[in-house]
Amino acid sequence: MRTLAPLNASAEVLTGADRGVHVRGPDTAAVLAFRSGADGTGLVVLGPRTQASYLAPADAPRCVTVRLRPGRAKAALGVTMSDLVDRVVSLRDLWGTPADALLNRLSARDDTEVAHGLAGALEERVRAGSAADTARADLVDAAAGLLTGAGRVPEVARELGVSERHLRNLFHDAVGLSPKRYARIHRVRSVLAAAREEPWAELAAETGFYDQSHLSADFRTVMGVPPGAFRAGRLPAPVRCAWSLL
Incomplete structure (x- = not known):
């Protein structure tokens, strides 16, 4: 890439x-x-x-x-x-x-x-x-960067000096997802990019999940299979x- x-x-x-x-x-x-x-x-x-x-x-x-x-x-x-x-x-x-x-x-x-x-x-x-378009795009990029770390929506909004409502509206328009959903998908993508042999509990901690059960639930929601089945190659048709x- x-x-x-x-x-x-x-x-x-x-x-x-x-x-x-x-x-x-x-x-x-x-x-x-x-x-x-x-x-x-x-x-x-x-x-x-x-x-x-x-x-x-x-x-x-x-x-x-x-x-x-x-x-x-x-x-x-x-x-x-x-x-x-x-x-x-x-x-x-x-x-x-x-x-x-x-x-x-x-x-x-x-x-x-x-x-x-x-x-x-x-x-x-x-x-x-326009300059306004560029400013909005920069704000969304900055928010996305904070959300992919440990930042939560209220914290990110305060960091950028905007209301939570304004941040959510910006994301709906520019990203198509809520900030919370954006962060959840990013965390699952981080799991996919990590070493396959690493224990799930360690991956959960490294990729920003509250614990292994939250990782498993979000992973299954977006990947269609539990993380263990995915790792073993048991994939949907x-x-x-x-x-x-x-």
Whole structure:
């Protein structure tokens, strides 16, 4: 995975050579994807995902994704993030003909060029925003950073000098999730990124859960299986990737 400045987006490449079940974990961020397969080439947007999905081996031989920071997604994509939660939409539905022009420019490029082309197009959208848009995005980014640590909603609101209500409204608009749900999903993602052999009680303490039982409950809610079953590879039956259904 590569980090792309100045949006601080990150890019990842998946190919049809990948085998086995692909686990797409919950995610607090929106993702822009360039997808190329037997059924054609296109640009799709994945909204924030509140639950994991388990996908069969990819039909697409090539997919380049760019994951956006929470505070920048609304300005970059031009839509309130609450409208995209748990959805996959064509970029053309959001941008219209500029999406077609971007797709034409990227179709013959290699993966690195595609990733930077996507990030550049998103950056242009962000830069076209107002100073007020930038200030709101900075506030959301700051709040997101505090929430992914040990910060709780009342503490984060006080730290940033805003009311809890204002913070929740900002998150609903810019992230599509409540601050509490954002923090819960981030903690589960931290568990997924941690060493698989580490005891669950230790992981709970390291990733911000109150205790192991809270980790288990939140993990099962968003991953669809208990943490022990996930670690043992007992996963739900895979489904077809929704990107190919657009």
